[in-house]
Amino acid sequence: MPKRKRETTDVSKSPKTKPKRKQKAGKTIETAKEVPVIPAATRGSDQQPPKRIKWTNKQRVLVFSSRGTGFRARHLMTDIRSLMPHAKSENKMNKNDKLIQINEACEMKNCNWTLYFESRKKKDLYLWMAKVPDGPSAKFLVENIHTMDELKMTGNCLKGSRPLLSFHKDFEFQPHLALLREMFAQAFNTPNHHPKSQPFFDRVMCFSIADNRIWIRNFQIVEEDGALAEIGPRLTLNLIKIFAGSFRGECLYENPLYVSPNLHRRSLKMAAAGKYINRVEVKADREQRMPETAYPVENEMDDVFRRAEQAKQKPLDDEANGSMGEKSRTTPKKKNQKKRK
Amino acid sequence: MASMKMKKRLRDRSESPSDVSGEDWEDDSDGGSDTELQEAFASGKLKPGLNYSVEQRKPCANNKEGLIQKLEEIKLDLPWIERLDLTSRLAPLAPEIAAQIGIDPNLVVKTKSAAKKTKTNEDDDVVVEEELDNVDDDFKRELRFYRQAQSAVLEAVPRLHALGIPTKRPTDYFAEMAKSDEQMKRIREKLISKQQQIELSEKAKKMREQRKYGKQVQLEVMKKRQEEKKRIAESVKKFRKGAKGEQDELDFLTELEDSRKNTSKGTNRHQQNQKGPIKKTGKQKYKDTKYGFGGQKKRSKYNTKDSADDVHGKFDRRKHGSAPGNRKGKKPAQKRPGKVTRLKMKSNKSKR
Numbered sequence: 004m005p006k007r008k009r010e011t012t013d014v015s016k017s018p019k020t021k022p023k024r025k026q027k028a029g030k031t032i033e034t035a036k037e038v039p040v041i042p043a044a045t046r047g048s049d050q051q052p053p054k055r056i057k058w059t060n061k062q063r064v065l066v067f068s069s070r071g072t073g074f075r076a077r078h079l080m081t082d083i084r085s086l087m088p089h090a091k092s093e094n095k096m097n098k099n100d101k102l103i104q105i106n107e108a109c110e111m112k113n114c115n116w117t118l119y120f121e122s123r124k125k126k127d128l129y130l131w132m133a134k135v136p137d138g139p140s141a142k143f144l145v146e147n148i149h150t151m152d153e154l155k156m157t158g159n160c161l162k163g164s165r166p167l168l169s170f171h172k173d174f175e176f177q178p179h180l181a182l183l184r185e186m187f188a189q190a191f192n193t194p195n196h197h198p199k200s201q202p203f204f205d206r207v208m209c210f211s212i213a214d215n216r217i218w219i220r221n222f223q224i225v226e227e228d229g230a231l232a233e234i235g236p237r238l239t240l241n242l243i244k245i246f247a248g249s250f251r252g253e254c255l256y257e258n259p260l261y262v263s264p265n266l267h268r269r270s271l272k273m274a275a276a277g278k279y280i281n282r283v284e285v286k287a288d289r290e291q292r293m294p295e296t297a298y299p300v301e302n303e304m305d306d307v308f309r310r311a312e313q314a315k316q317k318p319l320d321d322e323a324n325g326s327m328g329e330k331s332r333t334t335p336k337k338k339n340q341k342k343r344k
Numbered sequence: 345m346a347s348m349k350m351k352k353r354l355r356d357r358s359e360s361p362s363d364v365s366g367e368d369w370e371d372d373s374d375g376g377s378d379t380e381l382q383e384a385f386a387s388g389k390l391k392p393g394l395n396y397s398v399e400q401r402k403p404c405a406n407n408k409e410g411l412i413q414k415l416e417e418i419k420l421d422l423p424w425i426e427r428l429d430l431t432s433r434l435a436p437l438a439p440e441i442a443a444q445i446g447i448d449p450n451l452v453v454k455t456k457s458a459a460k461k462t463k464t465n466e467d468d469d470v471v472v473e474e475e476l477d478n479v480d481d482d483f484k485r486e487l488r489f490y491r492q493a494q495s496a497v498l499e500a501v502p503r504l505h506a507l508g509i510p511t512k513r514p515t516d517y518f519a520e521m522a523k524s525d526e527q528m529k530r531i532r533e534k535l536i537s538k539q540q541q542i543e544l545s546e547k548a549k550k551m552r553e554q555r556k557y558g559k560q561v562q563l564e565v566m567k568k569r570q571e572e573k574k575r576i577a578e579s580v581k582k583f584r585k586g587a588k589g590e591q592d593e594l595d596f597l598t599e600l601e602d603s604r605k606n607t608s609k610g611t612n613r614h615q616q617n618q619k620g621p622i623k624k625t626g627k628q629k630y631k632d633t634k635y636g637f638g639g640q641k642k643r644s645k646y647n648t649k650d651s652a653d654d655v656h657g658k659f660d661r662r663k664h665g666s667a668p669g670n671r672k673g674k675k676p677a678q679k680r681p682g683k684v685t686r687l688k689m690k691s692n693k694s695k696r
Contacts, residue, residue: 060426159523182412203511229497
């Protein structure tokens with residue numbers, strides 16, 4: 004495939020002509036320090052086009068998804084692709100295929116990084132991030148997805164401008180985080196002098212750590228003194244595992260605080276069910292524990308009425324009985340203590 | 345007891361977590377909670393304090409050496425301009441926002457200056473940054489991310505300028521943006537509509553407040569007026585009742601006049617000096633005749649030029665539309681013709 008002729012325009016030399024809307028990729032603006040190169044007016048058809056020697060850091064990322072991703076994950080993927088000019092797309096992969104095949108796909112497209120979005124049950128989205136030939140790979144659970152389309156994301160940036168990558172200081176304190184930092188820094192960084200990249204710096208990509216997760220935010224630099232506007236997309240990554248090889252190799256790190264979404268849902272359901280079961284059990288326990296007669300109290304007054312009853316049955320000739328009877332009447336009435344069941 | 349469903353292991357809560365690994369009990373195969381506890385107690389492994397069960401977890405892989413080795417393998421030693429990565433602290437918080445959240449801005453400032461005195465970088469970090477205690481507090485959390493990005497910008501932009509690289513996009517540089525113009529238009533519309541909603545609600549609030557306040561003021565004024573009237577009426581009564589004895593208590597007259605002058609709109613100042621009644625318009629007079637005014641009527645009949653001129657019960661031409669100013673048809677009013685003309689008219693009539 005013949006290479007397209009790429010022009011270099013020098014804005015500083017031609018201030019009168021406004022550069023028009025970019026139709027094709029490949030215009031770069033040279034730094035003020037370097038001497039501007041003006042291409043010749045004519046060139047022969049045999050002549051080789053000038054080789055670009057400035058783009059040295061060759062990082063290419065293969066961004067693609069599995070079959071069965073929902074709209075949100077798909078939009079997220081397309082947003083990431085649009086923000087990374089060094090990204091390449093690939094057809095959807097079957098989940099039944101082995102992950103090792105991704106290495107081959109990357110080989111075909113000449114990519115050395117990959118971001119693979121795998122969605123399960125149309126509910127959970129996992130992100131595989133790997134350095135393809137033999138680098139480390141990491142699996143994340145993606146949560147809290149907000150795409151660039153949301154109207155609350157008011158910022159805008161040049162398509163393909165190089166981002167400033169900002170990492171939280173906690174990334175340096177633990178080895179697995181330090182490794183992840185290096186991976187993010189290499190994969191998300193648009194290489195310098197990339198043909199599709201744009202010259203000015205109007206974007207900052209922020210990686211933070213909170214609640215054992217990695218939060219990714221994209222901001223537009225509205226003013227150089229610090230005013231920012233969020234462009235999107237927004238991600239939260241929950242690390243699951245880090246492997247030594249790309250989709251293979253030993254597990255170098257496993258997140259102890261990770262709970263798989265299935266388990267999480269299950270625990271919620273159990274808690275809800277547990278409420279009812281708990282109540283039933285408590286009731287059964289209570290039935291067991293309760294005695295037949297609660298508080299059997301011996302009261303000296305208890306047999307007053309018994310004696311009165313006996314007195315009634317006997318003939319009323321005894322004075323003692325009679326007095327007893329009166330006595331029984333003058334005493335204040337006492338409610339019989341009910342036997343509790 | 346029944347609620348504490350034991351799973352596999354017992355662990356004493358009062359112990360520190362590091363001691364747990366030292367205590368290893370055998371699991372009971374049947375998993376009977378009571379028997380296990382009894383056994384543990386008999387062997388003296390149960391300690392005082394609340395014992396609760398902890399689910400046994402497999403040890404998680406954490407191959408630190410492996411991780412570090414891998415890091416060394418993949419590390420790229422490139423100049424910073426190629427990598428553009430920064431480790432950033434949190435940018436300082438503006439005092440208004442700090443007040444809004446509830447963080448004491450003085451605390452932040454003080455600690456920063458204190459850190460400067462000690463001049464250690466580590467202390468600076470520890471002191472200035474507040475820990476995020478609740479991840480669910482969206483505003484605080486996003487604010488922290490914002491501040492982190494801000495500090496990155498504040499650090500990177502001068503660095504880029506030092507390298508001689510332009511960072512700001514000039515206004516005439518048109519290029520493809522990540523979001524289309526249509527999207528930006530929709531965003532702008534949404535923002536405008538939001539603002540308008542806020543404004544409307546503010547307006548409505550203000551109107552409500554005003555009405556409430558206005559109502560209050562109105563009530564007060566009415567009250568005042570009523571009180572005035574009451575007072576005057578009472579003093580009039582008093583005067584009337586005690587008129588036979590004291591005839592000098594005519595102070596309330598002046599009060600009356602004053603009150604009337606004060607309450608009525610646009611009172612003429614020079615009327616205060618005028619003797620006799622206040623000059624009234626035709627309508628007022630008519631109303632007076634109909635409804636009168638208790639005490640005022642009595643005092644309003646004086647024999648002055650105006651009262652002599654004023655004739656009650658006159659046919660009000662204005663009301664019946666035949667005032668000199670308002671003829672229907674707007675033609676000039678016909679004057680009664682003179683004698684000669686009238687005779688002529690008469691003769692003309694008879695001729696026909």
